[in-house]
Structures are given as C-alpha cells and as structure tokens.
Amino acid sequence: LINFTGFRYKTRSTACAEGGKEVLGVILITSYVGHDELRSAHRQAVSKEKLAELGFVRVFLLAEPPSHERFITQAQISNEQKKFNDIVQGNFLEAYRNLTYKHIMGLKFAATYCNISKFVIKADDDIVFDIFQLKNFLESIEIKGEHEDFIAGYVQNNMEAIRLKASKWYVSLEEFDESTYPDFVSGWFYITNIAVARKLAHESEHSNFFWIDDTFVTGILRQKLGITLNSLNKWFSANSQFLECCIRDFQEYSYGCDFFVGPNGGDNNLIIKFLHGVEKCYFDECVKRPPEKSLRRTCVAEARRFLKDHGDAFVNPIKLR
Numbered sequence: 001l002i003n004f005t006g007f008r009y010k011t012r013s014t015a016c017a018e019g020g021k022e023v024l025g026v027i028l029i030t031s032y033v034g035h036d037e038l039r040s041a042h043r044q045a046v047s048k049e050k051l052a053e054l055g056f057v058r059v060f061l062l063a064e065p066p067s068h069e070r071f072i073t074q075a076q077i078s079n080e081q082k083k084f085n086d087i088v089q090g091n092f093l094e095a096y097r098n099l100t101y102k103h104i105m106g107l108k109f110a111a112t113y114c115n116i117s118k119f120v121i122k123a124d125d126d127i128v129f130d131i132f133q134l135k136n137f138l139e140s141i142e143i144k145g146e147h148e149d150f151i152a153g154y155v156q157n158n159m160e161a162i163r164l165k166a167s168k169w170y171v172s173l174e175e176f177d178e179s180t181y182p183d184f185v186s187g188w189f190y191i192t193n194i195a196v197a198r199k200l201a202h203e204s205e206h207s208n209f210f211w212i213d214d215t216f217v218t219g220i221l222r223q224k225l226g227i228t229l230n231s232l233n234k235w236f237s238a239n240s241q242f243l244e245c246c247i248r249d250f251q252e253y254s255y256g257c258d259f260f261v262g263p264n265g266g267d268n269n270l271i272i273k274f275l276h277g278v279e280k281c282y283f284d285e286c287v288k289r290p291p292e293k294s295l296r297r298t299c300v301a302e303a304r305r306f307l308k309d310h311g312d313a314f315v316n317p318i319k320l321r
Helices: 036-045 048-054 074-084 096-113 131-144 194-204 213-225 240-253 268-282
Strands: 009-012 023-030 056-064 087-093 117-124 127-129 150-156 184-193 228-231 261-263 303-305 314-316
Touching (some): 009 074, 009 096, 036 056, 048 131, 056 096, 074 087, 117 194, 184 261, 240 261
Antiparallel strands (some): 009 087, 303 314
16 A cells, blocks of 8 residues: 555455445545544435445445544444444554545555446545435436546645645655645545546555645646546535535525535534435425525625645635625
8 A cells, every 4th residue: 555565454345246236436435433423424314225226335434543542442443344334444543644545545445346336436524415416427427428537526726835844734845846736636525437546546556655645646646647637616615504504495495505515514414414405406306596596695604715725724704695
C-alpha cells in the first residue's frame, strides 16, 4: 500500500460478491473508527437492501483504533462487520496523516473485490449526498459512453501549497517541491470508474507518499495518468443549512433541492432526513423550484465557500433574502 509494505486487511466486507451480479456503483465511505453513530445514520438513511435495488454496494473504510480512543474497541468493530458486512479495515492506525493509506486501500479494494461494479464513488462519512441523483447521473453517462478515464467532483484548481509552519496544512518542500498543486477534486465526494480506481491504486505504488489524500490521489496521481477532471461544482453546498432548508421545502412545497452534496453540519440525522426527502423527487413527487423561491432568496444561512488551503470553509455571516 504505497510505501507500507506490511499492509493487510484486518477485516474485509464481502458485500460485492453477495448478489453475484453486476453493480452500478460501489460507494466507499471514509469513516473514523469511532464514528459508529455516523455509520448507523448512513444505514438508516438508505438500507443495504434499498441500495441493492438501486444498484449500489456501500462499504466503510476504517483503520485501527488509536491508543487514545476510549469509546470503541477492535472487538466492537469486528462485531459491526459481522452484523452488517460493510467494513473494510486496514492494519494501520487512525490518524489524519494516514488518510492517504485509507483512500488507496478503498480504491484497491474496489478494483480487486468489486470489479463487478461499473463506477466507484468515494465520500466522507459526514457528507450528505443524494443517492437518487447519483443513480440518474451514472446511468446517463453510461448510456452516452462518457465514462472512460474520468474523475468527477468538486474541482479545486490553482491551489498553492501552504508553507506557513503554523498552519494545519503546512507542507514542506521535501514533501511537495512545487508551489501549486495539480488540479484535484475534493475528497468530500467524487465519482470515477473501476478502471481508474485500478490505475490510481497501481500508480500509488510507484509514487512518493503524500499525506493530503485528495490532492495526492485525484491531483498528483491523476495528473501522472493523464486522467480528465469533470466539474460537478454546482452539485455542492458548503453549508448544511441549505440542505436543512431543502428538507423544509420538501415537506411544505415538494420542491426539489438545488444541491445534491453537502456537509451534515454535525447533525447525523440530517443524513437521514435529507435522503428521505429526496426520495420523493426520485419518484416524480417533487416540482421544480420557482426562481423567486430559490434557496438564496428563502433560506437564512451563513455564506460559505471552499477555501484554497484545504482548511475549514470561510464563514461570512450574512442574511440571505
């Protein structure tokens, strides 16, 4: 696994082999080992059975509990896997700078054990996404034949490496010697296919380790392979409050949502409520939102944007009319 020669799976889901039929997409959710409640929220939002009906398999990517973890044990993770069969766990410790190992582990798992899948979706466990819009999108690009060697997501471009040592995102010249990163997509949520997942995992074995995982995988490795980035930036909200307003409007007006991906804002139930709301739209029970009722006009929230330093979103409190 990149420069980790002793890698092995501590536990590995066999979910992809269960149905014995082709899968539209395997969903890889990067999850901290102690986030059992978040994983539970994803399962409640869309069950394994519902996912199978839609053509998806979902697994959670975990590492080993660190010594300071007091709320979950390896035995509990083993029991979780035994109950749900959706855990893929590597034999390295949970740590921010080990996210690259976890990311590559997921791609390698997909390419090796889920090669019946056409597409690969990578997401973080605190991200809300519309599984029904995802299904429609994947089926449309499959029909058009527009899915050869691509990565689609929130494209970040012209981002400079941070050289300020006090920054959480400080990168030394030894780690990365160029001033600007290759274009990449946010690790919050992105889409690719099995062929690209296989190529990225293989290329990582011939590249120097870099700890910022989305930049390494969808930027540095992708650039070496000459893979195209496709922008889905309009899908994304950096603010969970807009998703909450969508839930309100699902219930009151049956309006569709302007966004398909966003953070849960620390509220695990938002994952459940949003998915239950957008399911109505999948069955044509929603109406198009009128321009005068756009979220920017009707939702009071903080304006946020993606920063260019891999940091937290910039927050500028304003009242939107």
